[in-house]
Amino acid sequence: MRQVTEALEGKIWDEGKTDPMNQKSWWHTFLRQTRTRILFLYLLLMLLIAGAAIPVFQWLLLSNVETRVRADLNEEMEDFREDYLAWEEAPQQSIASLKSFIDEFLAEELPEDDNFFITIVNGQFYKSNPAVLIDPFQPDSGLVSRWSSLTQPTDGEQETGNPRIGKIIYLVQPLTVDGRIQGVFVAAHASAGELNEALAGVYIFAGVAIAVVLIAFILAWLATGYVLTPIRKLSTTARAIVSESDLNQRIPKVGGSGELAELAEVFNEMMGRIQTAFESQRNFINDAGHELRTPITIIRGHLELMGNDPEEQQETLAIVDDELDRMNRFVNDLILLAKSERSDFLQAEIITTSDFMEEIYAKVKTLADRKWHLVNRCSEKLVGDRQRLTGALLNLALNATQHTQSTDLIELGAVCDQQTVHFWVRDTGSGISQEDQQRIFNRFARAANSYRRSEGVGLGLAIVKAITEAHSGKIELTSQIGAGSTFTLLIPLEPPIKSPKPL
Secondary structure (H helix, E strand, O other), rough: HHHHHHHHHHHHHHHHOOOHHHHHHHHHHHHHHHHHHHHHHHHHHHHHHHHHHHHHHHHHHHHHHHHHHHHHHHHHHHHHHHHHHHOOOOOOOOHHHHHHHHHHHHHHHOOOEEEEEEEEEEEEEEEEEEOOHHHHOOOOOOOHHHHHHHOOOOEEEOOOOOOOOOOEEEEEEEEEEEOEEEEEEEEEOOOHHHHHHHHHHHHHHHHHHHHHHHHHHHHHHHHHHHHHHHHHHHHHHHHHHHOOOOOOOOOOOOOOOOOHHHHHHHHHHHHHHHHHHHHHHHHHHHHHHHHHHHHHHHHHHHHHHOOOOOHHHHHHHHHHHHHHHHHHHHHHHHHHHHHHOOOOOOOEEEEEEHHHHOOOOHOOOOOOOOEEEEEEOOOOOEEEEEEEEEEHHHHHHHHOOOOOOOEEEEEEEEEEEEEEEEEEEEEEEOOHHHHHHHOOOOOOOOOOOOOOOOOOOOOHHHHHHHHHHOOEEEEEEEEEEOOOOEEEEEEEEOOOOOOOOOO
């Protein structure tokens, strides 16, 4: 029964209900994503900005409301004063004519919303527009009593403490009859209505700002996911490479020319180089194993077949010694190639090129019976490693002897320009095909059309290339089948200073 229950529960989870552990894992993954952190920071900053903008907006709006209210009151008061001055110029003035003037003005002029025109004559409330007054403007209020006692034009305000009325802003103009003050005209405003409208605008602004921030956050989340797709693909590709050891995978090309497109391009280039390095390493191990296996097999075979005959033993030991020498040369070549990647590979000194070429020519003539020729047209001093350069040129000369016959010419030469020494070894031997020219500088490579197998293992030209590049130079090859080959080393007189390579 228990097994059935567990199976049913497992089926329910599989059919779409959320596993609490999976939900927790999803939530943790969501929070740990870089774009989540960036966007939450963006959301926080936007909310802070919106929170700071709301009180600023409220202050500006309320200031603008108060400025507009005062401007309306001033305009209404100016209209009254113009009419009042015209009335004062009348030849006969009386209380009755003042009241008639007030009646006519209040009948013709309508105050703005929440504005009130209030008149007081002989210390008593006379008329108002609108006729219905709020509590602070009632005839028996303290504010009206204060206004009735004013004898100078006044601009003032008063807090009522009532949120439904707000602050009272007022302008007072005394009224005179025959030079005596007989009353006042008041233009007043209750600020609660305008204030509530302004606050409603602030609330709307706050709601819109928060909604915009949230919508922007959602859109930014979606857009960021699209923009960061190359990084996600990079992570997926890298994980696949680690888990499956598949170096052929690449990130799809990203449109545009921004940082992410450059990142994808650089990653793909890096993977190409890593793949090339791995393949080169694998081929190197295979080739090195093959080259080492051959002499080991020869040695083991002769030792197993060696009998008690002293002469046979001597022949076997000579063969074993020769194969061991070949293995030793092979290991030394490998060590030399490995050292070429190190910063201390070269021991630089000042070399007089003409003397150096004479020394090389004296050595190469003993390599084989050929028609040797020296072209020595460089007297400049070269900064380089004498022993490494000697080894490179001897390798080229030895390579030439292995692809020529006794009747062929081998030329050793050097010529200088202002910045570079051109060393070359030219022969009139069998030549190298165009296809082989692309590969013979690789390790363990040999020309396919060699008429006889060399004694080496295909590392000679790779060593020459490594020595040349260590001197910040380059190697060039010109060859034609049946017409011979020319190897040229272009070595700077003073190689640029390079940063040490990491070990």
